[in-house]
Amino acid sequence: MPDSTEPFTGLPGASVPSQLHRDLVQIALLGAGALLAGALALWVVEGPVTGGRWLVGGLAGWAFVLWQCHGRLHLNVSTVDNRSFTRLGAANRITLLRGFLISATAGFPAMLPLQANAGLLYIPAVLYTVAAALDGLDGFVARRQQQTTRLGTELDTALDAFGLLIAPLFAVFTGKLPAVYLLVSVAYYLFQWGIRWRQQRGLPVYGLPPSEMRRYLAGAQMVLVALALWPPLPGVVTQWFGIALMIPLLLGFCRDWLHVSGQLGARREPTA
Template sequence: MPGSTEQFTAIPGTSVPSPLLRELVHIALLGAGALLAGALALWVVEGPVTGVRWLMGGLAGWAFVLWQCHTRLHLNVSTVDNHPFTRLGTANRITLLRGWLIGATAGFLAMLPLQAHTGLLYVPAVFYTVAAALDGLDGFVARRQQQTTRLGTELDTALDAFGLLIAPLFAVFTGKLPAVYLLVSAAYYLFQWGIRWRQQRGRPVYGLPPSQVRRYLAGAQMVLVALALWPPLPGAVSQWFGIALMIPLLLGFCRDWLHVSGRLGTRQEPAA
């Protein structure tokens, strides 16, 4: 998982500017309105029960995304000099758009089982494929506009993990990925829980050596899951690819855990 082990501490004396909070509220309402519009469309096409179920699932997913952002708003500061920004910026808005698409995908979990002939299976495939395709664009835009933030770094990682929870769940329930692939979905959350467990017990948590392999492995999972969601790809094919690609990622998490727990690599000062 790219950046999944990066731990940022709160910045002493940093408060969340009111314009930043208002902007997040506006985005929250805009996202909820878009979900309501989608639910009304489903109501007309598939009936009220389908529309309401999708809306409830989508709102739950969107609420989780907003919570992830809200708890990190104090980190909307420059990664270069800790200069605070009073606006989210284009890059973080793109990240939240990715989160909305993943939240909308979560709505389809509430609609299962789906009949393939309705064509609805293509919609979550489109949503998650676009979300995966946008991964990296937010970072590029942030660097281009010289507004790389600690909020963006953490939120991007959190939403990558959320996407690799929601989309694989849908793929497993529709027979496109094996149930064992959900170990990939759980790995990030178990890793973060393990770090907090060590911190709460006063045990040191060591930093990770830089590695591009983590990002490549996570990117490969997103591509795989996006492809698996498309109905034309046979489940027998996507399931075998899922098993093949999950193994190196899980081994990478095991290696990283040995690093952060001090069992592997050169001992250094514990991460903050």
């Protein structure tokens, strides 16, 4: 569930430092190079078709991650005093590393079925598990270095949602999660679409009340999906856990929608 519904546009007329663009371009090239190296390895092991399919999926995922970051570069300002940072910083680089791992995972649904080499199923399990394990490290580093930014906050949320789209999709294809679990994958995007729909029609959008439960429920989904991707765990177990954990998350999204639409809670000033 999202932590905020309030759009942030940065300082009016503020330009993005050129160094930020250079940082992102360097990271983009490193990620693309790593994906190309991975595709060449798969080419050798599984053949050109499989390697090519994985590369297409991985590059599409990486392009989405970079697009999410690029559109928020103007938010690279301190959440404490609105200071502008001219470099991405270690914390945002960790967040982008998580995005790269999720992008690499995105190549595997395009490779299915993997009957010729079932051992390849361990690779997306490792990739997404590491990405999930790194969740929270970026925030910790940002606080330690006193460089907490709205860019980092929003990008972290966007990549959490992206990971819960890509990894469950692969888990559903491999029989480790039920197809209905994909409601979790699309819930965030439907929620954001609903907010934009209200804004475009001039309807008020109210802020969400603080809730630690949102973060806990989202974290529980990441742990579940990471475990479900590991081949040794039987699908009959992970599917039932998936249904049990998706219900409170979806109910939470419904409750949050009642809040942002003003149908639940105290009548507050709208955020948009």
